[in-house]
Amino acid sequence: xxxxxxxxxxxxxxxxxPATMLPFAAFLLIFVFTRxxxxxxxxxxxxxxxxxxxxxxxxxxxxxxxxxxIQYSVRLLASSGLDIPFGFLLDPLNLLMIVVVSxxxxxxxxxxxxxxxxxxxxxxxxxxxxxxxxxxxNLTLSLTILQLYIFWxxxxxxxxLLIGFWYEKFSATQAGKKAFVMTRAGDAAFFIGFLLLFxxxxxxxxxxxxxxxxxxxxxxxxxxxxxxxxxxxIVGKSAQFPLLTWLPxxxxxxxxxxxxxxxxxxxxxxxxxxxxxFPFLRMSPAAMEVFLAIGTISMLLSSTMAxxxxxxxxxxxxxxxxxxxxxxxxxxxxxxxxxxxxLTAHAGFKSLLFLCSGVFIxxxxxxxxxxxxxxxxxxxxxxxxxxxxxxxxxxGFPPLSGYFxxxxxVASLAELPNPAWLLAGLAGVFLTAxxxxxxxxxxVLPRALEPGPPAGLDPxxxxxxxxxxxxxxxxxxxGHESHYWVMAWPLLILTAITVILGFFRNPLKDFLQAGLMxxxxxxxxxxxxxxxxxxxxxxxxxxxxxxxxxxxxxxQIGFVERIPPLFRLFSERWYIDxxxxxxxxxxxxxxxxxxxxxxxxxxxxxxxxxxxxxxxxxxxxxxxxxxxxxxxxxxxxxxxMVLLAxxxxxxxx
Amino acid sequence: MTLYGFFFYxxxxxxxxxxxxxxxxxxxxxxxxxxxxxxxxxxxxxxLFGAPLLAALExxxxxxxxxxxxxxxxxxxxxxxxxxxxxxxxxxxxxxxFGLIYMVAAVAMIIETPGTEISLRMLTATPRQFALYVxxxxxxxxxxxxxxxxxxxxxxxxxxxxxxxxxxxSAHDADTxxxxxxxxxxxxxxx
Amino acid sequence: xxxxFGHVLLVAGILFALGVFCAVVRRNLIMIVLGIEIMxxxxxxVFAGAALRWNNLEGQTFVLFILAVAAxxxxxxxxxxxxxxxxTGSFDPSKFNLLR
Numbered sequence: 040x041x042x043x044x045x046x047x048x049x050x051x052x053x054x055x056x057p058a059t060m061l062p063f064a065a066f067l068l069i070f071v072f073t074r075x076x077x078x079x080x081x082x083x084x085x086x087x088x089x090x091x092x093x094x095x096x097x098x099x100x101x102x103x104x105x106x107x108x109i110q111y112s113v114r115l116l117a118s119s120g121l122d123i124p125f126g127f128l129l130d131p132l133n134l135l136m137i138v139v140v141s142x143x144x145x146x147x148x149x150x151x152x153x154x155x156x157x158x159x160x161x162x163x164x165x166x167x168x169x170x171x172x173x174x175x176x177n178l179t180l181s182l183t184i185l186q187l188y189i190f191w192x193x194x195x196x197x198x199x200l201l202i203g204f205w206y207e208k209f210s211a212t213q214a215g216k217k218a219f220v221m222t223r224a225g226d227a228a229f230f231i232g233f234l235l236l237f238x239x240x241x242x243x244x245x246x247x248x249x250x251x252x253x254x255x256x257x258x259x260x261x262x263x264x265x266x267x268x269x270x271x272x273i274v275g276k277s278a279q280f281p282l283l284t285w286l287p288x289x290x291x292x293x294x295x296x297x298x299x300x301x302x303x304x305x306x307x308x309x310x311x312x313x314x315x316x317f318p319f320l321r322m323s324p325a326a327m328e329v330f331l332a333i334g335t336i337s338m339l340l341s342s343t344m345a346x347x348x349x350x351x352x353x354x355x356x357x358x359x360x361x362x363x364x365x366x367x368x369x370x371x372x373x374x375x376x377x378x379x380x381x382l383t384a385h386a387g388f389k390s391l392l393f394l395c396s397g398v399f400i401x402x403x404x405x406x407x408x409x410x411x412x413x414x415x416x417x418x419x420x421x422x423x424x425x426x427x428x429x430x431x432x433x434x435g436f437p438p439l440s441g442y443f444x445x446x447x448x449v450a451s452l453a454e455l456p457n458p459a460w461l462l463a464g465l466a467g468v469f470l471t472a473x474x475x476x477x478x479x480x481x482x483v484l485p486r487a488l489e490p491g492p493p494a495g496l497d498p499x500x501x502x503x504x505x506x507x508x509x510x511x512x513x514x515x516x517x518g519h520e521s522h523y524w525v526m527a528w529p530l531l532i533l534t535a536i537t538v539i540l541g542f543f544r545n546p547l548k549d550f551l552q553a554g555l556m557x558x559x560x561x562x563x564x565x566x567x568x569x570x571x572x573x574x575x576x577x578x579x580x581x582x583x584x585x586x587x588x589x590x591x592x593x594x595q596i597g598f599v600e601r602i603p604p605l606f607r608l609f610s611e612r613w614y615i616d617x618x619x620x621x622x623x624x625x626x627x628x629x630x631x632x633x634x635x636x637x638x639x640x641x642x643x644x645x646x647x648x649x650x651x652x653x654x655x656x657x658x659x660x661x662x663x664x665x666x667x668x669x670x671x672x673x674x675x676x677x678x679x680m681v682l683l684a685x686x687x688x689x690x691x692x
Numbered sequence: 693m694t695l696y697g698f699f700f701y702x703x704x705x706x707x708x709x710x711x712x713x714x715x716x717x718x719x720x721x722x723x724x725x726x727x728x729x730x731x732x733x734x735x736x737x738x739x740l741f742g743a744p745l746l747a748a749l750e751x752x753x754x755x756x757x758x759x760x761x762x763x764x765x766x767x768x769x770x771x772x773x774x775x776x777x778x779x780x781x782x783x784x785x786x787x788x789x790f791g792l793i794y795m796v797a798a799v800a801m802i803i804e805t806p807g808t809e810i811s812l813r814m815l816t817a818t819p820r821q822f823a824l825y826v827x828x829x830x831x832x833x834x835x836x837x838x839x840x841x842x843x844x845x846x847x848x849x850x851x852x853x854x855x856x857x858x859x860x861x862s863a864h865d866a867d868t869x870x871x872x873x874x875x876x877x878x879x880x881x882x883x
Numbered sequence: 884x885x886x887x888f889g890h891v892l893l894v895a896g897i898l899f900a901l902g903v904f905c906a907v908v909r910r911n912l913i914m915i916v917l918g919i920e921i922m923x924x925x926x927x928x929v930f931a932g933a934a935l936r937w938n939n940l941e942g943q944t945f946v947l948f949i950l951a952v953a954a955x956x957x958x959x960x961x962x963x964x965x966x967x968x969x970x971t972g973s974f975d976p977s978k979f980n981l982l983r
Contacts, residue, residue, distance in 0.1 A: 663782065666977075666980060667979070667980025667981065668976055668977050668979075668980055669915075669976050669979070670783060670906070670907050670908070670910075670915070670976055671783075671907075673903075673906055673907050673915075674783075674786055674787055674790065674907045677790060677794075677903050677907065678786075678790045678793075681790060681793055681794045681797055684797060684801070685797045688797075688801050688804070689800075689804075694885065696885045697885050697886050700885055700886050700890075700891075701886070704894040707894070707898065708894065708897055708898060708901070711898060711901045711902075711921055712901055714905075714917075714921075715901055715902075715904060715905035715909065715914070715917075715918070715921070720911070720913055720914070723914065723917065724917070727917060727920070727921070730921075730924070731924065734924055734927070734928060737928055737931070738927075738928075738931050738946075740885065741931040741932055741934070741935045742934075742935055743931050743934070743943045743946070745943075746927075746931060746943055746946050746947065746950075749947065749950055750927075750950065753950050753951075753953075753954055754920075754924070754950060754953065757954060758920065758953060758954055758957045761957060761958065761961060762913065762916075762917070762957070762961070765913070765961045765964070765965060766913065768965075769965065769968055778910075779908055779909075780910065783907060783908045783910075784908050787903070787904055787907045787908050788904075791900050791903065791904060794896075794900055794903075795896070795897075795900060798892075798893070798896040799893070802889045802892050802893060802896075803889070805889075807888065807936075808887060808888045808889030808892065809887050809888075809889060810887065810888055810936070811885060811886060811887050811888075812885045812886060812887075812888060812891070812932065812935045812936055813885075813935070813938075814885060815935060815938065817934075817940060817943060821940075822940060822943060822944075825940045825944065826940075826944050826947065829944070830944055833944075833948060837948060837951040837952070840951065840952065840955050841951065841954070841955055843955070844954070844955040844956075844958045844959050845958075847958075847959045847962065848958045848959055848961075848962040851959070851962035851963060851965070851966050852962050852965065852966075854969075
């Protein structure tokens with residue numbers, strides 16, 4: 040085992056080791072030793088993530104002027120023909136990602152001190168949080184696709200553990216299972232994809248794959264096929280069409296989990312992979328078209344689902360799918376910087392949205408937006424203000440970060456020859472603004488009477504009474520106020536980031552472009568017609584939401600809800616879940632499982648049984664010879680005589 | 693094909709046919725009679741093979757003494773009904789299979805052996821020549837065979853005697869004797 | 884010139900198979916002995932034919948011996964059968980299974 044760095048040795052490795060390994064140590068310690076001491080567990084976990092955060096910042100600062108990627112590798116898997124190193128890769132994309140990941144992890148863990156207080160599984164929660172932090176950080180710093188895949192799976196595991204955190208609830212365990220299985224399906228495609236690459240090139244190192252030499256050596260069909268298969272992993276992990284139904288169900292987990300995993304970091308891992316392999320995937324224009332299409336479909340589909348949802352967390356979940364689709368559209372269109380910048384900004388304001396919603400849910404114990412509005416959630420100042428700002432950022436209003444990132448995405452879409460993509464993107468912008476502000480208005484300006492569509496029609500609505508509220512314990516009412524400021528500080532910090540991130544756009548762009556082997560897409564000026572159109576549509580969406588939901592005389596029934604077939608279609612998630620249920624039931628349960636079960640019973644078990652019975656029957660037949668009946672013995676004499684004659688006469692036998 | 697060849701095939705057909713019928717008769721007397729026909733055929737075959745003394749001996753001893761002995765025994769033991777189970781499958785099937793294997797093997801062996809295409813010649817050994825040969829080369833065996841016949845006589849006598857019984861045997865006698873009756877043989881009484 | 888020697892062997896073989904069949908399949912002691920007789924008959928045919936084939940009187944001598952032995956064996960065998968019938972009242976060989 041020898042250390043071998045590609046470019047000039049830096050002291051970064053000294054920072055990398057604690058940054059990546061400490062959370063794992065925290066996980067082990069908490070899981071094994073400190074389960075009975077919640078406070079100690081929390082401090083261990085938060086402490087390790089804080090160290091990672093500090094190390095990330097230092098690394099980021101050290102390497103601001105880096106000219107190319109730095110690698111530290113160790114030869115771990117080496118046998119004949121197989122040589123896969125393990126180690127760390129540092130380049131601008133990575134550094135940005137670890138800063139984002141560790142910052143959001145830290146803030147969410149601090150927030151959870153308040154949200155999960157009193158929960159009997161508190162230590163377990165923090166141990167899983169540490170595990171996730173470790174897995175996600177290592178995922179972003181992976182040197183080879185194999186290492187990335189290992190941590191990809193680990194992140195999926197953590198997601199399963201955290202979604203099903205309140206395991207006494209059946210729907211939570213079901214949701215965890217569903218998430219794991221669906222992402223697993225995507226991961227299978229991913230595995231086959233990179234296995235294909237490995238068979239053809241023998242090399243899984245990311246920098247090598249992004250380089251021109253390896254890609255030129257692959258025949259184009261293989262390139263496209265492996266690109267599509269790797270994208271399958273992205274579809275699974277980032278909840279794109281058709282594997283998108285696990286993310287809304289994943290809202291069964293605690294809200295900080297949703298904020299961390301299912302908005303900012305884990306589902307972003309898919310988009311990160313796309314950006315990571317961007318030069319490689321760009322070599323296949325056909326695959327890029329497919330990516331673009333899938334991103335568009337996901338974005339539009341989930342936006343429509345968000346329009347009609349009553350559950351606050353589910354609206355943000357659909358919004359996440361939609362925004363991820365938006366990012367994939369940007370990357371598919373060739374806008375590397377646009378996609379990555381939107382990823383960063385989205386991490387900020389989406390986690391902020393979830394955390395604010397979490398404050399409301401924790402206080403009032405229900406997920407339903409109308410209920411929350413009526414119970415007076417607007418009386419809590421900090422969450423209300425921050426949620427409004429975050430929704431504005433999501434919709435793309437200046438000068439928040441969302442405006443700059445959406446502008447970049449729309450510009451890269453405008454570069455494409457086919458205007459349909461741009462139109463789809465603009466439609467997405469409109470819908471995003473519409474549903475965000477619909478939610479805000481329902482929350483902040485409630486109506487006294489029972490508004491909105493009848494509760495029975497919306498299956499995405501969770502029952503009032505709050506499945507997301509923690510297991511009831513004594514002292515929940517008085518404790519809220521002390522938890523309030525623990526939960527409020529992360530909200531304020533995230534809001535600050537959201538506000539100021541936009542102004543770092545150009546420095547970030549230069550930083551990222553330096554790390555990219557080839558140039559990214561150029562963009563038009565800030566007053567190109569696409570930007571005006573985007574901003575206009577965002578405003579239009581907000582105005583429509585105001586007209587329908589915010590005005591003092593409005594009935595708070597959206598335009599979709601007036602068209603029952605459309606409403607049913609959207610709220611049933613376009614029947615994708617039904618389709619999957621049918622698939623599992625008919626093909627898997629009644630088809631494949633039935634065949635396997637029959638095979639197991641009739642073929643394998645019966646085979647052994649027949650063998651045993653055959654032996655018994657054979658014995659019974661042979662016993663005839665010993666039955667004392669002389670005629671059988673005569674027959675045996677005769678038979679043996681014949682056989683002996685044959686044996687002696689025909690020498691061949 | 694010569695005339696004698698034709699005779700051979702004809703007589704062989706008779707022999708085989710008679711034997712085949714004999715072995716499938718339920719009535720024992722019929723079986724024995726068919727077998728006598730078969731032995732007549734065999735005697736003719738012997739005559740064709742140039743052994744007239746053997747042909748005569750076959751008829752006298754085989755058909756005339758042995759088969760008649762069979763008839764005596766069959767008729768003496770009066771069986772009231774045909775109680776035999778004819779051709780149970782468990783015996784019939786393996787026998788048929790092995791018979792088939794045997795026939796295939798036999799045909800194969802006959803074809804493979806180099807000396808079997810040679811046609812037989814017509815020769816005859818007169819009784820005088822035959823007797824001279826036998827008594828010159830195998831006189832000892834003749835003495836042994838006569839001793840053997842004496843043994844058979846003694847054995848049959850021994851097995852056949854019963855204390856104070858001269859009448860015919862029947863199934864009823866056998867039943868009444870099963871319980872405690874001592875029959876002729878000393879050590880053959882099983883408990 | 885009569886027939887090829889192979890044909891004689893074949894006839895005798897068929898007869899032998901018939902004899903075995905009778906001895907093995909018929910559920911009657913007397914038929915078993917009859918089957919043995921058929922077999923002996925077949926063998927006699929072979930010997931006589933062989934004597935003609937190789938022009939040697941040994942074959943015929945042996946037929947003589949077979950005849951004598953067959954007589955012997957039939958007489959003793961039938962005596963045994965009669966004795967067995969007296970003891971068990973049946974000719975069925977499956978009844979005689981004390982040696983199982």
